[in-house]
Amino acid sequence: MRIDIATLFPEMCEAILSESIVGRARKKGALEIYCHQIRDYTNDKHRRVDDIPYGGGMGMVMQADPIYNCYNAVCEQLGAKPHTIYMTPKGSVFNQKKAVQLAQLDNIFLLCGHYEGVDQRILDKIVDEEISIGDYVLTGGELPAAVLTDAVARMCDGVLSSPECYQDESHFGGLLEYPQYTRPVDFEGLVVPEVLRNGNHQLIAQWRRKESLRATLRRRPDLLPAQLSKADAKLLAEIRSEEKGTEAPVLPGEAGGTAGISREPALDTGEKLKK
Numbered sequence: 001m002r003i004d005i006a007t008l009f010p011e012m013c014e015a016i017l018s019e020s021i022v023g024r025a026r027k028k029g030a031l032e033i034y035c036h037q038i039r040d041y042t043n044d045k046h047r048r049v050d051d052i053p054y055g056g057g058m059g060m061v062m063q064a065d066p067i068y069n070c071y072n073a074v075c076e077q078l079g080a081k082p083h084t085i086y087m088t089p090k091g092s093v094f095n096q097k098k099a100v101q102l103a104q105l106d107n108i109f110l111l112c113g114h115y116e117g118v119d120q121r122i123l124d125k126i127v128d129e130e131i132s133i134g135d136y137v138l139t140g141g142e143l144p145a146a147v148l149t150d151a152v153a154r155m156c157d158g159v160l161s162s163p164e165c166y167q168d169e170s171h172f173g174g175l176l177e178y179p180q181y182t183r184p185v186d187f188e189g190l191v192v193p194e195v196l197r198n199g200n201h202q203l204i205a206q207w208r209r210k211e212s213l214r215a216t217l218r219r220r221p222d223l224l225p226a227q228l229s230k231a232d233a234k235l236l237a238e239i240r241s242e243e244k245g246t247e248a249p250v251l252p253g254e255a256g257g258t259a260g261i262s263r264e265p266a267l268d269t270g271e272k273l274k275k
Helices: 010-017 020-027 066-080 094-101 120-126 142-153 199-217 229-241
Strands: 001-006 032-037 084-095 107-112 131-134
Touching: 001 010, 001 066, 001 142, 010 020, 010 032, 010 142, 020 032, 020 094, 020 107, 020 142, 032 120, 066 120, 084 142, 094 142, 107 142, 131 142, 199 229
Parallel strands: 001 032, 001 107, 084 107, 084 131
Antiparallel strands: none
């Protein structure tokens, strides 16, 4: 995969995307990421890339020409038009499902806005979709572009050692991830669960599924599927029995309960945060 990022602050993106797993993937050729300085594509002798907005208002608007020149230069290099995304708070909210979809593409072009945004005409001309990383505003699109790039890149061939590295993680399969433990066995009186130390892979898999369901029920009950498998319904019933006396959230698709799950008083869902 190749990802091109058009930005006024390429060093900001490079500082993040040159490190850790993504940085190593770039070095070994499993992934191509190029951060383009939009100022390099302006015809203005002062390297100006913005101007005052028509109709008045505070701030400056990024001009269409430099962005378009940058985009066309990338298209010439690729010999094709990349899938183009504008990072903006007005876009659809990014999630794991979208990351999986984008990871199937060969080329992505990310446009980072700044100031009051970019001229609408460049969005109409080249952008395929607009994406946000949440309902809040940042000073520019560089951090969102880095977030999207990292989420997508780690699912590309050769970036991680195996697809299993991300398939068991939160959100990939719809649930939150189970707890993880490592040495020592005993830390300040807190002991690694016995099931993880006994070598029985079937029991370990069952424990992890159950704890994944428990974490999702506690923190993000909205992610639980409307229709549960018999095995998952049984595990959830066990969880409710174990945590009896606390108040549980209403599950998706329930008016008064999901099949196979008793309506015990609820788990505390104070951690439910809207993202």
